[in-house]
Amino acid sequence: MAAPDISRRNFLTGRARTAPPPLRPPWTREETITSACTGCGACIDACPEAILSPDSRGRPVISFADRECTFCRACAQACPEPVFLDASERAFAHVAAIEESCFAKTGVHCQSCGDACPEAAIRFRPRIGGAPLPEIEAAQCTGCGACAAICPANAVSMRAAESNP
Structure with missing residues:
Protein backbone atom coordinates (compact mmCIF):
# COMPACT_ATOMS: atom_id res chain seq x y z
CA MET A 1 0.00 0.00 0.00
CA ALA A 2 1.34 3.40 -0.95
CA ALA A 3 1.92 6.07 1.66
CA PRO A 4 -0.31 9.13 1.34
CA ASP A 5 1.20 12.46 0.37
CA ILE A 6 0.60 14.71 3.36
CA SER A 7 2.07 17.86 1.89
CA ARG A 8 0.68 21.13 3.19
CA ARG A 9 -1.10 21.85 -0.11
CA ASN A 10 -2.84 18.49 -0.17
CA PHE A 11 -3.74 18.73 3.50
CA LEU A 12 -5.27 22.20 3.13
CA THR A 13 -7.19 21.33 -0.04
CA GLY A 14 -8.38 18.00 1.29
CA ARG A 15 -6.63 15.98 -1.41
CA ALA A 16 -4.69 12.88 -0.48
CA ARG A 17 -2.36 11.92 -3.29
CA THR A 18 -0.68 8.58 -2.82
CA ALA A 19 2.85 7.91 -3.93
CA PRO A 20 3.37 4.95 -6.26
CA PRO A 21 4.55 1.78 -4.56
CA PRO A 22 8.31 1.18 -4.70
CA LEU A 23 9.71 -0.99 -7.47
CA ARG A 24 10.45 -4.43 -6.09
CA PRO A 25 12.71 -7.24 -7.37
CA PRO A 26 11.53 -9.46 -10.22
CA TRP A 27 9.02 -12.19 -9.40
CA THR A 28 7.89 -10.41 -6.25
CA ARG A 29 4.79 -8.41 -5.49
CA GLU A 30 4.24 -5.86 -2.77
CA GLU A 31 1.97 -8.28 -0.92
CA THR A 32 4.63 -11.00 -0.70
CA ILE A 33 7.31 -8.50 0.29
CA THR A 34 5.08 -7.18 3.07
CA SER A 35 4.02 -10.59 4.34
CA ALA A 36 7.17 -12.70 3.95
CA CYS A 37 10.30 -10.54 3.58
CA THR A 38 12.39 -10.34 6.74
CA GLY A 39 14.78 -7.72 5.38
CA CYS A 40 17.78 -10.04 5.66
CA GLY A 41 19.40 -8.56 2.52
CA ALA A 42 20.34 -11.87 0.92
CA CYS A 43 18.69 -10.90 -2.37
CA ILE A 44 20.41 -7.50 -2.35
CA ASP A 45 23.83 -9.07 -1.84
CA ALA A 46 23.19 -11.70 -4.52
CA CYS A 47 22.21 -9.29 -7.33
CA PRO A 48 25.11 -9.25 -9.83
CA GLU A 49 23.80 -6.04 -11.44
CA ALA A 50 23.71 -4.21 -8.07
CA ILE A 51 20.28 -2.73 -8.82
CA LEU A 52 18.77 -3.71 -5.46
CA SER A 53 19.05 -1.68 -2.28
CA PRO A 54 17.24 -1.75 1.06
CA ASP A 55 14.30 0.53 1.83
CA SER A 56 13.78 2.00 5.29
CA ARG A 57 12.66 -1.40 6.59
CA GLY A 58 15.49 -3.35 4.95
CA ARG A 59 13.25 -4.72 2.22
CA PRO A 60 14.59 -4.70 -1.35
CA VAL A 61 13.77 -1.94 -3.82
CA ILE A 62 15.04 -1.74 -7.35
CA SER A 63 16.67 1.20 -9.14
CA PHE A 64 17.32 1.29 -12.86
CA ALA A 65 19.63 4.32 -12.63
CA ASP A 66 22.66 2.63 -14.23
CA ARG A 67 21.76 -0.96 -15.14
CA GLU A 68 18.87 -3.18 -16.03
CA CYS A 69 17.62 -6.46 -14.64
CA THR A 70 18.97 -9.46 -16.55
CA PHE A 71 16.43 -11.88 -15.01
CA CYS A 72 19.23 -14.12 -13.74
CA ARG A 73 17.15 -15.14 -10.66
CA ALA A 74 20.17 -14.81 -8.33
CA CYS A 75 17.99 -12.76 -5.96
CA ALA A 76 15.30 -15.44 -5.89
CA GLN A 77 17.81 -18.24 -5.34
CA ALA A 78 19.43 -16.40 -2.43
CA CYS A 79 16.18 -15.62 -0.61
CA PRO A 80 15.45 -17.97 2.32
CA GLU A 81 11.79 -16.88 2.56
CA PRO A 82 8.79 -17.54 0.26
CA VAL A 83 8.96 -14.06 -1.26
CA PHE A 84 9.62 -14.87 -4.92
CA LEU A 85 7.04 -16.21 -7.37
CA ASP A 86 7.61 -19.02 -9.81
CA ALA A 87 9.69 -18.10 -12.86
CA SER A 88 6.70 -18.82 -15.13
CA GLU A 89 4.95 -15.73 -13.72
CA ARG A 90 5.46 -12.23 -15.15
CA ALA A 91 8.70 -10.96 -13.59
CA PHE A 92 7.60 -7.39 -12.92
CA ALA A 93 4.23 -5.84 -12.16
Missing part, protein backbone atom coordinates in the same frame (compact mmCIF):
# COMPACT_ATOMS: atom_id res chain seq x y z
CA HIS A 94 5.32 -2.69 -14.02
CA VAL A 95 6.13 -1.55 -17.55
CA ALA A 96 8.09 1.41 -18.88
CA ALA A 97 6.49 4.77 -19.61
CA ILE A 98 7.94 7.76 -21.47
CA GLU A 99 7.67 11.11 -19.69
CA GLU A 100 7.33 14.57 -21.26
CA SER A 101 11.01 15.33 -20.64
CA CYS A 102 11.96 12.85 -23.39
CA PHE A 103 14.38 14.48 -25.83
CA ALA A 104 12.31 13.30 -28.81
CA LYS A 105 9.24 15.04 -27.40
CA THR A 106 11.20 18.29 -27.21
CA GLY A 107 12.37 17.98 -30.83
CA VAL A 108 15.78 16.38 -30.29
CA HIS A 109 16.40 13.18 -32.25
CA CYS A 110 17.15 10.41 -29.72
CA GLN A 111 16.43 6.71 -29.88
CA SER A 112 18.59 5.47 -27.02
CA CYS A 113 15.72 3.72 -25.24
CA GLY A 114 14.68 1.82 -28.37
CA ASP A 115 18.24 0.76 -29.10
CA ALA A 116 18.65 -0.55 -25.54
CA CYS A 117 15.35 -2.45 -25.33
CA PRO A 118 16.09 -6.20 -25.56
CA GLU A 119 12.45 -6.98 -26.34
CA ALA A 120 12.04 -4.36 -29.10
CA ALA A 121 9.05 -3.04 -27.14
CA ILE A 122 9.82 0.58 -28.07
CA ARG A 123 8.94 1.76 -31.54
CA PHE A 124 9.34 5.25 -32.97
CA ARG A 125 6.42 6.93 -34.70
CA PRO A 126 7.63 9.28 -37.45
CA ARG A 127 6.24 12.80 -37.49
CA ILE A 128 6.57 15.59 -40.00
CA GLY A 129 8.96 18.32 -38.94
CA GLY A 130 10.14 16.65 -35.76
CA ALA A 131 11.98 13.78 -34.22
CA PRO A 132 10.22 10.39 -34.20
CA LEU A 133 8.28 9.84 -30.97
CA PRO A 134 8.83 6.72 -28.83
CA GLU A 135 5.87 4.47 -28.13
CA ILE A 136 6.00 1.52 -25.76
CA GLU A 137 4.17 -1.67 -26.58
CA ALA A 138 3.16 -2.61 -23.03
CA ALA A 139 2.44 -6.23 -23.93
CA GLN A 140 6.05 -6.69 -25.05
CA CYS A 141 7.68 -4.69 -22.23
CA THR A 142 9.23 -6.88 -19.53
CA GLY A 143 9.96 -3.95 -17.20
CA CYS A 144 13.67 -4.79 -17.15
CA GLY A 145 14.73 -1.13 -17.02
CA ALA A 146 17.22 -1.18 -19.89
CA CYS A 147 15.51 1.85 -21.41
CA ALA A 148 15.50 3.73 -18.09
CA ALA A 149 19.16 2.98 -17.44
CA ILE A 150 20.28 4.37 -20.81
CA CYS A 151 17.98 7.39 -21.18
CA PRO A 152 20.08 10.59 -21.23
CA ALA A 153 17.05 12.68 -20.21
CA ASN A 154 15.95 10.38 -17.36
CA ALA A 155 12.56 10.40 -19.09
CA VAL A 156 11.65 6.75 -18.58
CA SER A 157 9.67 5.78 -15.52
CA MET A 158 7.86 2.64 -14.52
CA ARG A 159 4.10 2.36 -14.05
CA ALA A 160 1.86 -0.49 -13.03
CA ALA A 161 1.18 -2.94 -15.83
CA GLU A 162 -2.45 -2.88 -16.94
CA SER A 163 -2.61 -6.63 -17.07
CA ASN A 164 -0.19 -9.45 -16.59
CA PRO A 165 0.24 -11.14 -19.97
